[in-house]
Amino acid sequence: MASFQKLPSGNWRVLIRAKGHKAISATFSTEKLAKAFAKEKERQLEEVKATGRTAAPKGSTVAHYIDDYLDYIQRGRTLQRSALFIYRALKKRFGKIGIERLSKSHLDSFIDDRKKEGVQGQTIAGDLSLLSSVLRYCYDSKHLDVDPDLADKARKSLKTSHKMRIKSREVECVPTQSEVDAIIAVFATMKRQQIDMPKVIRFSLYTSMRQAEICRIRIEDLDMENKTVIIRDRKHPGEKEGNDETVPLLPSAWEIIEGVVEGRTSGCIFPYNPKSVSTAFTRAKKPAGVARPVRFHDLRHKAITDFFGLGLSVPQVALMSGHRDWQTLKRYTHIKATDVHAAYNALDTKQQGAKNVDGQLALILQQLSELKSSQA
Known part of the structure; x- marks a missing residue:
């Protein structure tokens, strides 16, 4: 069914003929590759014959x-x-x-x-x-x-x-705080900049939202009482539409929202093109003296790392970031050894404080008991 020919160039040509099918011709650098191709094609042709x-x-x-x-x-x-x-x-x-x-x-x-x-x-x-x-x-x-x-x-x-x-x-x-501050400082000197990049950058750091999500959230989806916002059609590996998610806005993020909305009752909170946000961020790196290939999306990495540094749990951070599993979320975390020491010391201090409170409470209860005994 298959015939092989060595060409003057040193390559090998394979020709496969089968009844009811167009001839198949291909050229390979070695005879081994040509024979492997022919074997696979012949298998497929047999399958075609069997399956119709x-x-x-x-x-x-x-x-x-x-x-x-x-x-x-x-x-x-x-x-x-x-x-x-x-x-x-x-x-x-x-x-x-x-x-x-x-x-x-x-x-x-x-x-x-x-x-x-x-x-x-x-x-x-x-x-x-x-x-x-x-x-x-x-x-x-x-x-x-x-x-x-x-x-x-x-x-x-x-x-x-x-x-x-x-x-x-x-x-x-992952951008450092000094790099972020330098980039924000550049926008303060741009009088013609139409996008309020300092607020967009800070909002990204306080929420870990993607730039497309930031530019898509609407005033109508804010819950003023509970300080939350609904992200419509949030990115999901298995669901392309209808994946709405209510996320909390921490105090720093909510403060930005209040300043941006300023009495408006409808429309996008940040009415900007996501691509323009990304472009503006990239252009500001050079005058800011940031040589590393930091992107706007990398602010998301820093935000998630900062959330863990605050002591938020994996489920809590996942709600903020929109991740569905730890394997994906951990790619966005950049915890250092010093962070672990700091977290442990904070936890130890908290536990010691709790022990002191328990001791004080026990002492008070003992004194109350002695007072009742003396009055009796």
Whole structure:
């Protein structure tokens, strides 16, 4: 079924012919890779024969089936704009490739290019996850002769190295208080700055909210009595919509809210574009003398670390930050050895104070008992 040919360049070409299917041709750097490819393709062809799968119509491309999948999926629900944006980018990247010709080499090249652009592994994995949904749709619903796990395999191969890289970057780039103060001071000199960045920065530090959440919270969702606010459609790994969450606003954050609202009864509390907030923060770093690659999002890391420093528990911090599990939350904490000593000393002082109170109470009770005995 498969034939192999060594080319003048030293590469190996494999040609696979099967009845009822278009001939498959591919070129590899070694004979071993060519034979491995042929073995896998022959397995897939046998599966097609057994399951009744069909070849894609002539001229069918990845773009065609991305559109087909979006038409199918949006009959039951509305996709977020971010997902639609990614699908448009995937069409631009892979759109002209025949759906059955999409291969591991295409995805490897895609991953390499995205890394060169400075895109983080988690974002690349998200792109591949959406592409995987399209391939799974082609396999399960359209019964096409495609590898439904192609993008998923590429995504999983990326996962481990990505986590290690992200962890080291976050530890390095948590902003210090002096860096934050320097950046805030820069905005005090910008007379034309339309965004009140000092208040936005401080509010982020007092709440650990994401910049998109800060720019989305509304006056109507404030609870003046309980000093809380509802974050609508909060980011969630399994729920894209309807994930509303009521979070407390600590005194420092509530003080900022009162100053910003100033009698307004509706609308966004911070009516700014999240991207503009991020851009303004980044531009202020140079005049502030901050050389490290600190981002606005890194304020969230500092806020969560500060919450633990105040003595808040994991569930309490998780409510503030919106995290669903400790494994995710701990990536945002940056507790040092000195923090542990300080927390222990504070706890020890508190316990000693409690012991003193208990001793004083016991003494008072004893004196009362003696007084009653003398009166009797």
